Amino acid sequence: MIQALTETTMQCGTPPPTMQLPSDQVRLPPYKLASRMSRPESTVVHVGHVAVGGPEFVVIAGPCSVESKDQLLATAEQVKRAGAGILRGGAFKPRSSPYSFQGLEEEGLKLLKLARETTGLPVVTEVMDSSDVPLVEAYADILQVGSRNSQNFSLLKRVGKSTKPVLLKRGLMTTVEEFLLSAEYILASGNDQVIMCERGIRTFETATRNTLDLSAVPILKEKTHLPIIVDPSHAVGEARYVAPMARAALAAGADGIMVEVHVNPEKALCDGDQSLTPEVFGRMVDDLRPMARLFRKRI
Numbered sequence: 001m002i003q004a005l006t007e008t009t010m011q012c013g014t015p016p017p018t019m020q021l022p023s024d025q026v027r028l029p030p031y032k033l034a035s036r037m038s039r040p041e042s043t044v045v046h047v048g049h050v051a052v053g054g055p056e057f058v059v060i061a062g063p064c065s066v067e068s069k070d071q072l073l074a075t076a077e078q079v080k081r082a083g084a085g086i087l088r089g090g091a092f093k094p095r096s097s098p099y100s101f102q103g104l105e106e107e108g109l110k111l112l113k114l115a116r117e118t119t120g121l122p123v124v125t126e127v128m129d130s131s132d133v134p135l136v137e138a139y140a141d142i143l144q145v146g147s148r149n150s151q152n153f154s155l156l157k158r159v160g161k162s163t164k165p166v167l168l169k170r171g172l173m174t175t176v177e178e179f180l181l182s183a184e185y186i187l188a189s190g191n192d193q194v195i196m197c198e199r200g201i202r203t204f205e206t207a208t209r210n211t212l213d214l215s216a217v218p219i220l221k222e223k224t225h226l227p228i229i230v231d232p233s234h235a236v237g238e239a240r241y242v243a244p245m246a247r248a249a250l251a252a253g254a255d256g257i258m259v260e261v262h263v264n265p266e267k268a269l270c271d272g273d274q275s276l277t278p279e280v281f282g283r284m285v286d287d288l289r290p291m292a293r294l295f296r297k298r299i
Helices: 002-011 069-082 106-119 130-137 153-159 176-188 216-223 232-236 239-252 278-294
Strands: 045-047 050-052 058-062 086-088 123-126 142-145 166-169 194-198 228-230 256-260
Touching: 050 058, 058 069, 058 278, 069 086, 069 106, 069 278, 086 106, 106 123, 106 130, 130 142, 130 153, 142 153, 153 176, 166 176, 176 194, 176 216, 194 216, 216 228, 216 239, 228 239, 232 239, 232 256, 239 256, 239 278
Parallel strands: 058 086, 058 256, 086 123, 123 142, 142 166, 166 194, 194 228, 228 256
Antiparallel strands: 045 050
């Protein structure tokens, strides 16, 4: 009976577990350059003194939007003191309503540069249009492509020609494969310094702002060599849920987190409900440190 089953299995063409397919039969996925099949070793993106994708669990923190010099510098100094390695802040803000605060634009970029000079923290900020790339490049250390532009292919190709690293956020309704293909646009244009960011997707659930897809982290880790970070702030939309999801992101294998912090969230011009105070942010990072060591990471 066993012999008959074995013969049937071999006749059906199923290879034994130890058999390897010939190289000419192995097909790369459509995201060829982003695939681990083309690059088995993990990519580490270096930004100043910070290495995203290495042994460090990188914490990116700062306000959703740059509002003023005092607000940004106060936040930058406090998040650095707590353990942040990169400062985030929006100068150009894509908003659902045309009447919402749209950002300080170039004045915001100048303030981000000042914050970098003051604290030494590298800066990441969003670029919304291909024509704005040279301007943002002049001030930022990392170019962020937001979720609403994750399939803006002309923008992806343009930042792909930049010499600056790119932080690519997952779109509101993009699948994992579509997310990888967005990264492929950047890689295919010549820029291999890409950081992928899971920030929640739109589902039928309304208890949180979006649904944080933490299962995407180990899946992406398996499929791509690019570093993966998580933005729990935009995923949950409520400050009280950010720390638990930050811990979950670390446990899931993410290379870092991106968190919104504001010195006075109640008066924030953008996303105050999901912004942590510097004090709460500091306690969150302190809680992450021993956990990071369990996963052979450091903050």
